[in-house]
Amino acid sequence: MISAVKKAEDAFKIYRKKSGKEKAEFLESIADEILTLGDELIVRCVSETGLPETRITSERGRNN
Numbered sequence: 001m002i003s004a005v006k007k008a009e010d011a012f013k014i015y016r017k018k019s020g021k022e023k024a025e026f027l028e029s030i031a032d033e034i035l036t037l038g039d040e041l042i043v044r045c046v047s048e049t050g051l052p053e054t055r056i057t058s059e060r061g062r063n064n
Contacts, residue, residue, distance in 0.1 A: 034060060
């Protein structure tokens with residue numbers, strides 16, 4: 001089994017070569033996936049972190 005650290009290292013070798021536009025598109029796709037997960041993600045985050053639902057919901061909706 002490959003460790004998470006090794007996977008991250010391998011991914012970074014590819015990611016660091018991407019243009020700014022490609023990185024932005026990649027991050028936008030991650031944001032879209034987070035929104036697509038909907039309330040399932042909120043419920044999971046609340047149960048795993050103990051943070052209140054309103055906090056998790058507001059964090060998910062950030063557009064900086």
